[in-house]
Amino acid sequence: MTESKKAPLPHDFHPRVPSFTVVSDDVSPGSALKDAQVHAEGNTSPHLRWEGFPPETQSFAVTCFDPDAPTGSGFWHWVLFDIPASVTELAPGAGSGSFKGLPDGAVHARNDYGTKDFGGAAPPAGENHRYVFTVYAVDSAELGPDEDASPAVVGFNLRFHTLARASLIGEYEGPSTD
Incomplete structure (x- = not known):
């Protein structure tokens, strides 16, 4: 995918x-994702840490979105919300596997893989995609949807309850089949 044909980012x-x-120990802006964040490899949610959000923040949400997926609507890899305002860091794997380090009260909605966890990068062979990891500062302790909500419903609620947001964008190219 050439740069001129890149899809808009979700926040546009x-x-x-x-x-x-x-910031992240696992995702560097504009750099390739580590194997741990690839679906066929480690499929492990990355470390994330945030600061400088508004003092009136009541909770956080974290998402990972691939705007370049060949779906016409992108691909949601991770949708986590109702993270308590006292939590400002997620350890690697908090959103996957045994959920070690996932804060009490945090809710996973299903991603576009159909699972309620982090699903790693899996672009088609030879395509380089962007993975937008976003932390949202939310104006309420509970966003409203439950764990059965679609990413679109969570996004709709975030549109009206986001005080501030911060993103990291990593990339990953699907291995060539040549």
Whole structure:
């Protein structure tokens, strides 16, 4: 996929809000994702840490979205919300496997794999896709949807309850079949 044909980012369709800082030991902006974040390899949610969000933040949500997926609507890899406001870091694997380190009260909605966890990168062979990891500062302790909500319903609620958001974008190219 050439740069000129890249799909818009998910936040391009939402109201502008302030930003804050999100960093990761596993995702470097503009760099290739580690094997641990690839579906066929480790399928492990990455480490994320954030700061500088508004003081009135009541909870957080975390998503991972591939806007370049050949679906016409992108692909949601991770949808986690109702993370308590006291939590400002997720350990690697908190959103996958045994969910070690997942904060009490946090809710996973199903991703586009149909599972309620992190699903790693899996672009078609030879295609380089972007993976947008976003942390949202939310104005309520509970966003509203439950674990059976679709990513679209969670996104709809986030549109109206986001105080600020911060993103990291990693990339991954599907192995060639040559």
